[in-house]
Amino acid sequence: MIIVTGAAGNVGRPLIEALTEAGQTVTAVGRRPVDGRPAGVGYRAADLADPQTLRPVLDGADALFLLVAGDDPHGILDAAKAGGVRRVVLLSTQGAGTRPESYRHPRAFEEAVTGSDLAWTVLRPGGFDSNAYAWAPGVREQRTVAAPFGDVGLPGIDPADIAEVAAAVLVGDGHAGRVYELTGPALMSPRQRAEAIGAALGEPVRFIEQTRDEARAQMLRFMPEPVVEGTLAILGVPTAAEQRISPDVQRVLGRAPRTFADWLGRHLAAFR
Secondary structure (H helix, E strand, O other), X not given: OEEEEOOOOOOHHHHHHHHHHOOOOEEEEEOOOOOOOOOOOEEEEOOOOOHHHHHHHHOOOOEXXXXXXXXXXXXXXXXXHHHOOOEEEEEOOOHHHHOOOOOHHHHHHHHHHHOOOOEEEEEEEOOEHHHHHHHHHHHHHHOEEEEEOOOOOEOOEOHHHHHHHHHHHHHOOOOOOEEEEEOOOOOEOHHHHHHHHHHHHOOOOEEEEEOHHHHHXXXXXXXXXXXXXXXXXXXXXXXXXXXXXXXHHHHHHOOOXXXXXXXXXXXXXXXX
């Protein structure tokens, strides 16, 4: 049995579908039920912030897909081992490798996982293509996109690709002890993404470049300050590592990663 935490999220949902299609027994875990999950996928309520709630959920599991959530990664891993888990796949973030001083939380989870005696794999995706959902209200209401650093390109990734890599790692061999950097196939700037949305809609979408301070104030509403500062640094002055197009999706899946246009084509209704 494979336990998927964060099962209602942008990665969790397609991961459950991929594992089910591969014939795996899957249990979706989260703080709320996962609507529309595939037939045969059970749901168990648990909170990663309270590892004790995981103990009955993990009993009899073979593998765990783990989000960075809560503040006790060692407690989560202890619960996993007590339940019989032998393999853990951690969804971390690129910043844990490139800017560990800003991304201390995911870095702490990585250190706990890689220091455990479980068969582990760490996934470090860059920015998600689905982050464009934040632009959807502005696109729907005014056909505008507002973002900082309009001409800085980064290789964002489709969450569906993250899910497919996670599924392959959870059920396949040869992935233990590896850290996979996951990116899309090309650099794209916010301005280019806005243009792509307009092209898909058949109407122009105007790009409004925010100042760093404007973007910072907006992000502080839902992100802790160190992560905001790290994110703004990546968006505005990315390192070579953060702009590198990784071959790891191709290596694991045997195909090129999806483009932003691929993601947009499946989710265009959110912007209409």
